[in-house]
Amino acid sequence: MELWITQAVVIAALSVCVFISASKSKDMHMAFIWGFNTLLPVSLVYCYFGQGDLAHKALIMSFVIIYLIRMNIVLTVWYENTAAAKLNEIVPPKQFALLSIVLVNVFGWIYCLPFYWAADMQGPFTYLEYTAIIVYIIGSIWHFGSDYQKRKFKQNPNNKGKIINIGFWRYSRHPNYFGDFLIFVSFGLLAGNWWGVVAPLANLMQYLSDAIPKSEEMAEKRYGNDWLEYKKNVKCLIPWVY
Numbered sequence: 315m316e317l318w319i320t321q322a323v324v325i326a327a328l329s330v331c332v333f334i335s336a337s338k339s340k341d342m343h344m345a346f347i348w349g350f351n352t353l354l355p356v357s358l359v360y361c362y363f364g365q366g367d368l369a370h371k372a373l374i375m376s377f378v379i380i381y382l383i384r385m386n387i388v389l390t391v392w393y394e395n396t397a398a399a400k401l402n403e404i405v406p407p408k409q410f411a412l413l414s415i416v417l418v419n420v421f422g423w424i425y426c427l428p429f430y431w432a433a434d435m436q437g438p439f440t441y442l443e444y445t446a447i448i449v450y451i452i453g454s455i456w457h458f459g460s461d462y463q464k465r466k467f468k469q470n471p472n473n474k475g476k477i478i479n480i481g482f483w484r485y486s487r488h489p490n491y492f493g494d495f496l497i498f499v500s501f502g503l504l505a506g507n508w509w510g511v512v513a514p515l516a517n518l519m520q521y522l523s524d525a526i527p528k529s530e531e532m533a534e535k536r537y538g539n540d541w542l543e544y545k546k547n548v549k550c551l552i553p554w555v556y
């Protein structure tokens with residue numbers, strides 16, 4: 315019970331902070347920064363109360379910290395090249411504060427949920443932990459690599475008005491989302507039980523029901539027939555599959 319009370323206080327405090335920040339902001343930038351960084355304090359609380367050994371807790375925190383280092387680079391230095399930056403065009407300013415609170419709570423309660431069980435793990439790593447490490451590495455390369463390629467592509471003035479179709483973007487229209495999904499799959503694997511499915515499933519549903527449709531709508535308006543042709547030849551999310 316103490317664990318859940320602590321988590322509720324932490325997430326509520328972050329919700330208040332992001333509400334104030336988003337209310338004063340004219341875009342969704344701070345909402346995403348607060349949302350993603352919710353992973354750190356919530357993960358620390360799970361590790362503090364968990365009965366697992368140091369190795370398993372260190373693995374959890376390594377996954378979270380490395381992920382957040384990359385995401386904070388993307389959300390600060392590379393922000394203008396992200397789909398999140400374009401949300402200001404379709405999300406009414408009145409919704410910024412509400413969406414900010416939703417992001418904090420989704421990251422805090424759902425995306426971090428596998429760590430509740432992972433923080434209780436003891437003993438040598440099993441095939442699940444090793445599989446999680448492999449999936450995490452692949453997801454990180456795919457996620458960060460595709461964002462890096464997009465940034466370099468956009469920086470080239472010769473590519474203005476063109477659709478990126480090189481590197482990871484040859485195999486998926488949203489390779490950064492696919493890489494992100496794999497990272498949450500790795501989080502789920504650390505749980506060691508079927509409850510771990512909650513985080514990657516929620517992440518996938520968020521992409522399929524919200525992020526991807528909005529991104530595709532904006533891309534079609536911007537690129538027209540070129541985008542429709544790109545859609546015919548390149549899978550949406552999962553390379554060679556979907």
